[in-house]
Amino acid sequence: MQLAQLPEEFIGAQPILETLEHAGYEAYFVGGSVRDTILGKAIHDVDIATSAYPEEVKALFKRTVDTGIEHGTVMILDHGTGYETTTFRTESGYQDYRRPDEVTFVRHLEDDLKRRDFTINALALKHDGTVVDLFDGLADLKAGVIRAVGNPEDRFGEDALRMMRAVRFASQLNFAIEPATLAAIKDHASLLSKIAVERIHEEFVKMMMGSAAHRGMGLMIQTTLADYCPGLVGHTIDLSTIATLPKLRMASEVEVWAMVALHLGLSYPDMVEFLQAWKTANHIIKDVNLALHLAYAQQYHQVSDQVLFEMTPDTITAGSHVAQISGYGPSDLNLWQDAYAKLPIHDKHELAVTGADLMHDLNLQPGPAIGDTLDKLIAAVIKQQVTNEHTALLDYAKDNLVKDSTK
Incomplete structure (x- = not known):
């Protein structure tokens, strides 16, 4: 099989293969990029395999970086782009069931390809678009x-x-x-x-x-x-x-974990413990918590302006998508985004008064009452019981909140 048209990523790397071949070595594009090119998908990484040993590769190119030379990998820098080029190799002794204990450089492509995982990933591509298929990977691609x-x-x-x-x-x-x-x-x-x-x-x-x-x-x-x-x-x-x-x-990692947590019925503490066991980044856990909260609210028809206020646009998208796929959310994913956009404020820092204002103008003493009053003011603004204006908020607090706190 010969591909009539190569993607730009391969065309840019063709001089690398040609230089190696002119020096008497074999060189091919390998890995997932070959598979995806044949499938008509976009490619990301361009990996090159060659019969040249690492020191032989380095002798042919002016700018190289030893990114994994113990495993035969050298990055060739060409016009601002790096191309990882790896010597054909065999591997043996996987005591940790993940990495080989020993790597041996070889000169034959077949020895290199037969160590790979799946036939659809064991395809090689010459610089002219000729596909080398030693393990019937093309037939498996066609058959799915x-x-x-x-x-x-x-x-x-x-x-x-x-x-x-x-x-x-x-x-x-x-x-x-x-x-x-x-x-x-x-x-x-x-x-x-x-x-x-x-x-x-x-x-x-x-x-x-x-x-x-x-x-x-x-x-x-x-x-x-x-x-x-x-x-x-x-x-x-x-x-x-x-x-x-x-x-x-799922459209994001946040959606992945919100979906799993929703169907496992995890509470917030259980969700945190679950994701920590998966070594999930803290910022992802934070966003999953919000998305999960919104998904649960949709499941039980309890979405409110207060719930939406606690969200961000991204977590609204994630939570709504998870709920919709699970059969709980509205068909229009923009519904809650539109409701969120209409909120008078979207963050507690947008409130037109501060704790210092409450202490100065209402003579409140430092302590929990300050935070409690601010939370109640935020809720009142969200419910449109008072406008988010400095004087209006202080008057509302004086008439409705401070008196309650002294009873």
């Missing part, structure tokens, strides 16, 4: 199948994260996992416990953001991979509900 290269049990024993990658690709590409590969995932699912949570986290989020996320979640359950993810064991029924949602596709 994810198949391990060689013996799947060996591939998953080498790197247990590949099981999550299989499920992630099934979601992103809407492909099926072929029977032998699927059976090997089931047999080796427990090895996922050997993998760092951060890596599982990355694959899970990508899976949930895939175009066929329902398929990915179904495979997580079917293979029992879910049982080896933080906080998911014992939640098969809850996860199965997610897997049956027809329009399941």
Whole structure:
């Protein structure tokens, strides 16, 4: 197979391959960028594999960086762009079920490709657009199948994260996992416990953001991979509900975790503990809390201006999308955004009086009463019981709040 048109990213890197070939070495584009190019998808990273050893690569190019030279990877800098170029290699001794204990540089492309995870990722592309397919990856791409290269049990024993990658690709590409590969995932699912949570986290989020996320979640359950993810064991029924949602596709990490937390029925403290176990960033946890709050409010028809005030535009979008997919939200995702936009204020700092004003003008003493009064003023402004003006707020507080606090 020869591609008639290469994407601009490959065209820009063609001189790298040509330089290596003119020096007597083999060089190819490899990895997911080749797969995605054939599928007509946008590509992001351009990876190059070559028969040249690292020192031979460095001798051919003026500007290089040793980004992973112990594994054969050198970054070639060309006109402001960096291209990771890796020597053909074999790997052995995966004692941690993730990284090889030993890497050996080799001269033959087949030796390099046969160590890769799936046939659809074991394709190589020459600078002229010729596709090198040694493991029937093109046939699997056409059939929509994810198949391990060689013996799947060996591939998953080498790197247990590949099981999550299989499920992630099934979601992103809407492909099926072929029977032998699927059976090997089931047999080796427990090895996922050997993998760092951060890596599982990355694959899970990508899976949930895939175009066929329902398929990915179904495979997580079917293979029992879910049982080896933080906080998911014992939640098969809850996860199965997610897997049956027809329009399941999350637009952000916040939506991913809000969706999972909603269907697991997690309270705020439980949600925080759950996401901390997944090594989730604190700012994501904060936004998930807001999105989840709005999703629950929609589920129980309790959305109010006060609830919306606590949100941000992004968390309104996330919470509304999660609720809508789950069958709770309105069909118009702009409904709550429009209501939010109409609020008199959107942040407590927009209130036209401060605690210092209350102490100076109303003779309130420092303490909890200050915060309580400010909260009540915010609620009154949101309910449009008083305008957000300095004098009006002080008069409202004096007539309605300060007297109440002294009773």
